[in-house]
Amino acid sequence: MSSPLKICFNKECKELKSERPKKGWLLRGGELAELCDRCGSIYDEGRFCDTFHLNASGWRCCETCGKRVHCGCIISINTFTLLDAGGIECMTCARKNVVPLPNPSWPPSLFYQTPLPDRLKDLSVKSWTQLAGSGPVPWRQAPSLFNSPINQPELHQRVPYDVDLSSGIDRLNVAERLSASSLDKKKIEDFSERLMNGTLKGGSRNTLENGNAGIKCEEQPGSCRNKAQLSSSLKDEPSTPHFGLAVPYACPNEINGQIGVSGTHLRPALQPPLAKSFHGNVQNGVDSSGEPQIRNGRPRVEARGRNQLLPRYWPRFTDQDLQHISGDSNSVITPLFEKMLSASDAGRIGRLVLPKKCAEAYFPPISQPEGLPLKVQDSKGKEWIFQFRFWPNNNSRMYVLEGVTPCIQNMQLQAGDIVTFSRLEPEGKLVMGFRKASSTPASDQDNEAHKTHMGYSTNGDADLADPSAWAKVDKSGYIATEAIGVKSSSSRKRKNTTLGSKSKRLKLESEDLIELKLTWEEAQGLLRPPPNHVPSVVVIEGYEFEEYEDAPILGKPTIFTTDNMGEKIQWVQCEDCLKWRKLPANALLPSKWTCSDNLGDPERSLCSAAQELKAEQLEDLLAPCNSAASKKLKGAKQEPDNLEALEGLDTLANLAILGEGEALPSSSQATTKHPRHRPGCSCIVCIQPPSGKGPKHKQTCECNVCLTVKRRFQTLMLRREKKQYEKEETSRKKQQPQKLIIPDKSGDDDPIPCSKTENSSPTQKKVVSEGSDDDSNRIKSSTSPFKGQIDLNIQPEREEELSPSSDSGNVARLIQDATERYLRQQRLSSSGSHSNLAINQALLGGGTGEQQISNDIILDSSHQDPDEDHPSTLSIKASASVSATG
């Protein structure tokens, strides 16, 4: 883009340019100043100011080394930094300091050069320095008329909210900022008008583009601050209002000539100032060579702003990222911040929570909760309009972008992915990019060192992963991913960060997401009783239910299929030898299954026994499964080291892969929700699937199951209270034998006599037969030894706190958490007149290889006490004795 003018852009020169003029500093219009060969060379050598501005104002001395630094022009903008205590420091010295700031995100020239009306020039030094030196003060909080300090809500509140959205000019910004500068409203309005008229911009632009200070400044250091004399440019030149409109919120920056953003292009001498050639190490705004990036002509992160941000919000852009964003344009990209999407962010609510400091640093100031519309461009160039707003929160604010769902979906993002915000200069457009979680740098998000932060490359649409590999966002999927996330987080050193502010909220990586395609139902199907736990038994309808108090663990996933005889079978992989063994379809396996557990097939109860499946058959067996899963399973087969990876949650994850939706093996699909239930089973478990669909028992339902469940619930709660009480007593009295009224297991190694415990029949018994609403099957008996011990005043809320910590650890807790989530969903889905009873079926297996089924009977509090609105849900773990395999 060659200037029509043939003379050197340096007005001190006026020489003719060559046909291929040398490029100088970035103009606000986006072009580069075109210089004659001589000036270009001088500029390239970094002597431009020395040569042409020697007699200009703005020269100051570095407070540290005393070196003279020109501070008064667009070219020198990044050669110094402002000191909090006043004065300047050259970049060489600045980098030696603890917080190297190659230049404030808000360049001093913003202030020095901003052509203010005379009546505004009384802005005190104090106010500037305070703004500059305190708190999170990114460029936008620069002492500019266009900038306002953050953390001054009181000021914000005083200012009438007045955003001219139609024009794209954020008057509020101006008003607020002026307010922050103790300007009276009249001045604000006047100034805003001028701003709208573009006169200010024109003046500013003129001044800046000529690369000269354009200010009349006292020669004494600091005088500029006191007397921000304005050039006459305000009146001299009509505006060129090409900026400040596209992105209203960005007007501070744009109006000030974008120099606060990436002013790094001001000296693109040593390297073509192509924005896309963003230098890798941006963490400190100083490149790895120790040279300020301005030397490289590369945009840098707004260092000052970013230094105020938590590391996890630091933008980590690769060249490819930048290339994606900038496309083929010559725009300069200024990375602002990034954020890993939380489940909430990626959810359907469409609200993206913005880090407060980021929002206040890079988005326009808003004084009203309603905020203002924000135009954001994605990496494809598509524009989105979000509502940038905040909520009052703990005397603070919580900033959100509303209406992001379409954009998020368009980008096909989900929790764990990272959205990036950057600014495109000189347009000032806010650009929202993204990285899929798989391309997240290997380093910890919170690792402030960030030495390996460029270990990823994709940014975008072009590199989208297969959507099918993404975790489901639906309820069940979410629950499941949480559960699996334990594994994923544990298998990596990466610490849960953004997503994991709560322990049970887990960051997902797309690699994991493949594995996390697990539905609630499927997760249930893997539940097993904790090892060495002996259930108590309750009989409903003649069928015995085993009840476990501790949370279940996860069982071994299998692959269901049908054999030649048309009989359903399942295949399970031995933990030790990795051979696949055939089992009856109704076999229920513990989390670790080995050939030795294959009691039903003595010939193959040893690992030395050959595998029935040929390689091809195995291939076919695994074929319907997710390829990734298949790969992993086979990989595990080949690599014993991977055995461990298949344990525990990995196991669950693998099953999840195998069992998800269409990928579910056929025979498994037939019993998707409850594999151990036969098709057509009408038990309450099957008629009331965890999905929440299907018939539900009414709250007033008096069927045997509901009655029993209620009774059992009450009993359980009583037991737990007693248990808790006795635990406390025990801890007090030190090893005093428990005086349990209830036969119970207070610990893993404290089994109690039980009528039905370990040696279950190897064949599956019918679990429960009742279930419909009007089912009036009688209860033969409730053999609960706690019959009659019903505490009607029991507080369901105590369920959680009374729950003994399970040795199944996080997994179990997550499963329980998932259960609660599910129940909440259930509760929501029911109108209140419905029973919130759900029986969550769970597979339980004994600790020694025998297997049992248990059903988690989940009862909403309202079920028991409809008059009270207990927010929490309850779970009763009843069990049906079931068969073990082999």
Added chain:
DNA sequence: GGTTTGCATGGAT
């Protein structure tokens, strides 16, 4: 009934 909205809560830092 579902969805949206605005605030509250509490874990994480």
Added chain:
DNA sequence: TATCCATGCAAAC
């Protein structure tokens, strides 16, 4: 301890 922020949740729609 203060602050941030992810999420819950209830009222409003």
